[in-house]
Amino acid sequence: MSTRRRARRIAIGNNKGGAKKTTSTVRLAEGLAALGHTVGVAELDPQANASRRLGWKDDLTTPTIADALHPENLVDGIAAGLWQPCGWQAPYASRIHVLPARFTLQDRDVEAGHKGAWRRFLRALKGADDHLDFLLVDLQPSLGHLTQMGLAAVDHTLVTFEPEYDSLEGAVRFRDFVASSRDDLANEDLDVLGYIPSGYDGRLAGHLGQLTNARTLFGDQLWDAVPRRSLLMTADEFAQPLTDVSGSHEIRAVYEILARRLVEVTS
Numbered sequence: 001m002s003t004r005r006r007a008r009r010i011a012i013g014n015n016k017g018g019a020k021k022t023t024s025t026v027r028l029a030e031g032l033a034a035l036g037h038t039v040g041v042a043e044l045d046p047q048a049n050a051s052r053r054l055g056w057k058d059d060l061t062t063p064t065i066a067d068a069l070h071p072e073n074l075v076d077g078i079a080a081g082l083w084q085p086c087g088w089q090a091p092y093a094s095r096i097h098v099l100p101a102r103f104t105l106q107d108r109d110v111e112a113g114h115k116g117a118w119r120r121f122l123r124a125l126k127g128a129d130d131h132l133d134f135l136l137v138d139l140q141p142s143l144g145h146l147t148q149m150g151l152a153a154v155d156h157t158l159v160t161f162e163p164e165y166d167s168l169e170g171a172v173r174f175r176d177f178v179a180s181s182r183d184d185l186a187n188e189d190l191d192v193l194g195y196i197p198s199g200y201d202g203r204l205a206g207h208l209g210q211l212t213n214a215r216t217l218f219g220d221q222l223w224d225a226v227p228r229r230s231l232l233m234t235a236d237e238f239a240q241p242l243t244d245v246s247g248s249h250e251i252r253a254v255y256e257i258l259a260r261r262l263v264e265v266t267s
């Protein structure tokens with residue numbers, strides 16, 4: 001019998017913008033929920049794309065993680081009172097919960113110099129995800145303070161990348177950053193579970209070449225590639241679950257395989 005109490009916490013990162021971090025976070029949450037798991041998605045990017053794509057509608061007054069992490073507000077476990085329902089109508093959406101943020105999360109960055117600032121997200125989460133199977137944390141591309149707060153609070157990371165030079169380079173930088181900062185973040189066991197290529201187009205020689213490079217770099221830790229499909233952009237654009245998008249069967253199957261692998265490697 002498992003003695004685990006808190007959710008399995010995984011941050012999704014890459015030190016490059018547009019590397020499909022948020023799509024991977026949202027669709028893995030969807031895949032896990034479709035498999036019957038309860039999932040929280042925490043927003044650590046002031047762009048707040050994950051919150052919106054999960055159907056959360058920001059009224060600009062609801063307290064978010066941006067407020068909770070303010071030095072004057074922070075108390076252990078404060079995130080427990082911030083959960084919002086996923087706004088989707090899909091049957092499994094009730095198993096997805098959102099810890100949203102808004103652009104004011106950026107203000108927390110300048111407080112990096114405050115004593116113990118890197119522990120703020122860890123403290124905010126204390127006991128707040130005990131009711132969930134998984135907590136997925138969507139990171140911003142920067143490796144700055146917000147990302148460091150995220151890395152201090154999770155058990156594992158997943159790296160996503162487009163099969164293009166700069167995105168692969170960003171993946172390697174993120175991997176190396178995890179390795180070089182885990183001691184400083186008092187999170188010695190923090191690891192990278194896998195690398196997910198996304199937006200892959202097999203007709204492009206460049207993509208084929210970078211996927212080969214990724215296999216050399218990451219070996220068995222290279223997970224299945226998510227093909228480039230405009231329906232994913234549409235679903236993200238309109239904040240929809242994939243079940244609302246016609247022709248999404250193939251992509252749902254890909255994310256189900258990835259979600260199953262995530263369950264397996266964290267069991």
Ligand SMILES: Nc1ncnc2c1ncn2[C@@H]1O[C@H](COP(=O)(O)OP(=O)(O)OP(=O)(O)O)[C@@H](O)[C@H]1O
Nearest residue numbers: 017018019020021022023141199227228229233236
């Ligand atoms: N497999 C795919 N095929 C086609 N488009 C995709 C795919 N996956 C994601 N996209 C689209 O690519 C764009 C960038 O993806 P996303 O927002 O997830 O990147 P990101 O790494 O989170 O970016 P940022 O660094 O700004 O946070 C989005 O418009 C998204 O809908």
Ligand SMILES: [Mg+2]
Nearest residue numbers: 021022045049
């Ligand atoms: Mg993003």
